[in-house]
Each structure stands twice: as C-alpha cells, then as structure tokens.
Amino acid sequence: MDLHYTEEEQAFRTKVREWLAENLPHALSEKIRLGKRLTKADYELWHRLLNERGWLAQNWPREYGGAEWNAVQRQIFEEESCLANAPHIVPFGPTMLGPVLLAFGSEEQKRHYLPRILNGEDWWCQGYSEPGAGSDLAAIKTTAMRDGDHYVVNGQKTWTTLGQHADWIFCLVRTDPGAKKQEGISFLLIDMKTPGITVRPITLIDGDAEVNEVFFDDVRVPVANRVGEENKGWTYAKYLLTHERTNITGVGFSTATLKALKSTAAQVQSGGRPLSQNPLFAARMAQVEIDLMAMTTTNLRVVSAASKGRAPGAESSMLKVKGSRIRQELTSLMRRAFGPDAMPFQNDYLEGGDNLDALGPENAASAAPTYFNMRKLSIFGGTNEVQRTIITKTMLGL
Known part of the structure; x- marks a missing residue:
C-alpha cells in the first residue's frame, strides 16, 4: 500500500524509523511481535522514552511540551511504530484528556496536569460508560452533589480500560439531576486514591482483565477539579469522543x-x-x-x-x-x-x-x-x- 509522500515527509519517516531501530527495546518489541500482554512497567518505559524524545504528546503545542506534528507526521509515526512492533501510547492522558484541558481547562489546570501527564507522574483512565449508559452516554446516573467547595460523587462506571493502573480518572457526572439528559453533566478529574473508590476487574473473552468496574461511594472531589463550567460537560465529552473515535x-x-x-x-x-x-x-x-x-x-x-x-x-x-x-x-x-x-x-x-x-x-x-x-x-x-x-x-x- 503506497500513498505518495513528499521528500520532506519521507525524510521524516526515515528519522522515525532510525530512532525506533536505535531506541525501541528488543524485549519490548518481541512481546508485541508475539502477541504477549504488556505490563504497566512496559507501558511506562515506552511512555518515558517517547517523552524524552519529545514525541509523546504529538498533537499538543510545543509551548506545553508537545511535538506539534501535522496529520501526515502523526500517521507516519503510527505506521512506523506498528511496523517496528512498538507498543501503542496509552491514550487517556496524552491523546484524550490533554486536548480537552488545552481547549477548556483553566491555566492552573494546564500548568498542573499537563506536565504530570508528560513525565508519567499521573496515569489516567476514562470514566464515561455506565451500566445502562454506554451508547446512550447522556443517560449517565453517577451524581456529583455540591457540598461547599467539594462535590460528593456516587455511582458506578464500567469498561474502564486499564483502570487498575490509574492514578486519576476523568469522569462525566450528573450535577443537575433535574435537567435534560445532555444538560446537567459536568467533567470532573478525580484522584483514584480518594476514599470511597473501589475498582473491580472484568475478564474479557480473550482471558485478559484489561477493563474494570469503578464504584464511587460518597467520594469527595474538590470543585477546583472540574474542567470548564458546571453542567457544560457534555460539550467537553463530545470533543473528547471525537479524538477517541478517530484514534480507534x-x-x-x-x-x-x-x-x-x-x-x-x-x-x-x-x-x-x-x-x-x-x-x-x-x-x-x-x-x-x-x-x-x-x-x-x-x-x-x-x-x-x-x-x-x-x-x-x-x-x-x-x-x-x-x-x-x-x-x-x-x-x-x-x-x-x-x-x-x-x-x-x-x-x-x-x-x-x-x-x-x-x-x-x-x-x-x-x-x-x-x-x-x-x-x-x-x-x-x-x-x-x-x-x-x-x-x-x-x-x-x-
């Protein structure tokens, strides 16, 4: 399969290919080639190597530590990485939450969370789907009721990929139960170490337990951890989903x-x-x-x-x-x-x-x-x- 690339794009492909040949650990590529499951340490190693090269956050602006690649560069990197049997980048921080924070987050949130995503201090997971609210995502029932400068979160998320490794979860929560489905939803950033959070694995048909259920029982989350305006989370959720679906x-x-x-x-x-x-x-x-x-x-x-x-x-x-x-x-x-x-x-x-x-x-x-x-x-x-x-x-x- 051949799409016609410019000389500059071909030179970029050569640069990526050479870097992968020199820096992709053989043991890691062998795991991918043989279809073996990766550990958290495997993902973290690849995350660190890409960040050191400046190639982790490919669609972020350079001022925030991103590569600021165009569409062709990102596609070339993805193709060459897969052909070299490199792991995929765990997308929840760099590819999904990062663009949301860049578009809708406060300056304080950008300064705090974006560097931690890059350096691997925070492993993120996604809290969207719920029992009865998967394809009909706007039907979520997890609530976040205001109590002073905190929200009190109660509910359940499901199909949370790699949630067993996560330090933080970005969640859709209902902050106005009386509003219409697409309204009354907010976007919260929740520390997975907060009391009241329980993670339970779900074993898939291939025998792996890469997804989880996450339960919230009176979990207190600072209001400062809300991205954007209260009850406007559906707008941010749709923005993130377009990036997720394109990534799929x-x-x-x-x-x-x-x-x-x-x-x-x-x-x-x-x-x-x-x-x-x-x-x-x-x-x-x-x-x-x-x-x-x-x-x-x-x-x-x-x-x-x-x-x-x-x-x-x-x-x-x-x-x-x-x-x-x-x-x-x-x-x-x-x-x-x-x-x-x-x-x-x-x-x-x-x-x-x-x-x-x-x-x-x-x-x-x-x-x-x-x-x-x-x-x-x-x-x-x-x-x-x-x-x-x-x-x-x-x-x-x-």
Whole structure:
C-alpha cells in the first residue's frame, strides 16, 4: 500500500524509523511481535522514552511540551511504530484528556496536569460508560452533589480500560439531576486514591482483565477539579469522543497487520500452493487493502482538520465504523491463515504441567486472542450502530 509522500515527509519517516531501530527495546518489541500482554512497567518505559524524545504528546503545542506534528507526521509515526512492533501510547492522558484541558481547562489546570501527564507522574483512565449508559452516554446516573467547595460523587462506571493502573480518572457526572439528559453533566478529574473508590476487574473473552468496574461511594472531589463550567460537560465529552473515535481508526495497526498477513499467507500452504494464491482468500485480502487505502486517505483529511482547531464531527464516527471493521477483518483473516495453529494449544497442561507454550508458528498463538479482543471494537467508543445514526443525521440529513 503506497500513498505518495513528499521528500520532506519521507525524510521524516526515515528519522522515525532510525530512532525506533536505535531506541525501541528488543524485549519490548518481541512481546508485541508475539502477541504477549504488556505490563504497566512496559507501558511506562515506552511512555518515558517517547517523552524524552519529545514525541509523546504529538498533537499538543510545543509551548506545553508537545511535538506539534501535522496529520501526515502523526500517521507516519503510527505506521512506523506498528511496523517496528512498538507498543501503542496509552491514550487517556496524552491523546484524550490533554486536548480537552488545552481547549477548556483553566491555566492552573494546564500548568498542573499537563506536565504530570508528560513525565508519567499521573496515569489516567476514562470514566464515561455506565451500566445502562454506554451508547446512550447522556443517560449517565453517577451524581456529583455540591457540598461547599467539594462535590460528593456516587455511582458506578464500567469498561474502564486499564483502570487498575490509574492514578486519576476523568469522569462525566450528573450535577443537575433535574435537567435534560445532555444538560446537567459536568467533567470532573478525580484522584483514584480518594476514599470511597473501589475498582473491580472484568475478564474479557480473550482471558485478559484489561477493563474494570469503578464504584464511587460518597467520594469527595474538590470543585477546583472540574474542567470548564458546571453542567457544560457534555460539550467537553463530545470533543473528547471525537479524538477517541478517530484514534480507534488504527491505521498503523492495520497497516502492520496487513503486512504480516501477506507474509503469513505467502508461507502457509493450502491445497499444495501458498494460501495467498487461493482465489477466495486473495480476494478478501485485496478488498481489505483497498478499504484500508481509502480509510487512510480519509483519516489524513480528518486529522489534518483537527490539527487546525476544527474538532472532527461525524467524520470521526465514519472512521470509527470503518476502522473497526477493517481491524476485525484483518484479525479474522490472520486467524484463518494460521488455521489450527491459531488455537492456543496447552500441550504441557495435558501432561500435568503448567507450561502454556503454543505449538506451530511462534506468533500463531496470539491470532485467536487478538481476533477475540478485536470484537470489542464494534461497541468500543460508541457502538457502530449509534455511529451510523450520527452519520445519517448529521451528514445525510435524514
């Protein structure tokens, strides 16, 4: 897949590629290549290395420690990082909360929180979804009642990704229960060490517990931790969601997965010839590559507009739907390419041991868990059905 880049952009790609070759720890890239799960220390290491290079907060202004990259630079970095088997940047601080604080936070909040995001002092998680308020996010029931210079927060959040590691959580809370759904919501920053907060893990279909439930029981939060105006949080929430949904597009992940899929399909034999020569399989690979090329171009346009201060609107919904479908198709094809080898055989377990090493190609064992994990993308960041409704109403006027 080739989009035509300028000489300057190609030079930037070379710089990124060379830096990754020199600075990406081999042990870390091997974990990614083999589909192994990363620890908190792994993410923190990569966070620190990128921040030292000045490449962590890619869409922040330089005056706040950001890289101030344009859309093409950010896409090139994502592609090269994925091709080099680098970890993804945990997005909650640099990619999601950071832009909200830059756009709506007070100067004091910017001075305090932004440097702590960069240097890794604060690990953030997102408190949006609730039981009964996922796709219909405006139906949240977690309350924050004013008590002097504090809010008292009660309620529950769910599907809180990596919340078990977090120091802070940015939350949508209802500060005016009598208002209409989209009104009466505020945006709070809450210290996870505050008394009354309980975190419980949720085990996913791939066996990992990367998401959590978070409970708030009479949690006292300073009013100074509110971002923007009281009862105006829905505006800030929508702004953040456009960045989240664009991030879900996963151009870099899909580009790297497509490359790996082509290599695997060329090596795996099917009916006495490479799987890549199977007409049906080859047609599916060709279609997903075409879809990826089209989405990559669209993603560049949307991210470029966002970098000029225009928050992406329904376009982010379109990218979210298309990006999740492409990632799901690629992981499905990878699982099919490996066939029985994609199953996580536990041969030693059958003999009474605990060794869970897989048989077959060394990277086949991650194919099924990755496929299962990618099923979440259809509902992650707002269900695809809801995104289609947004597209229908705002872009088609229906």
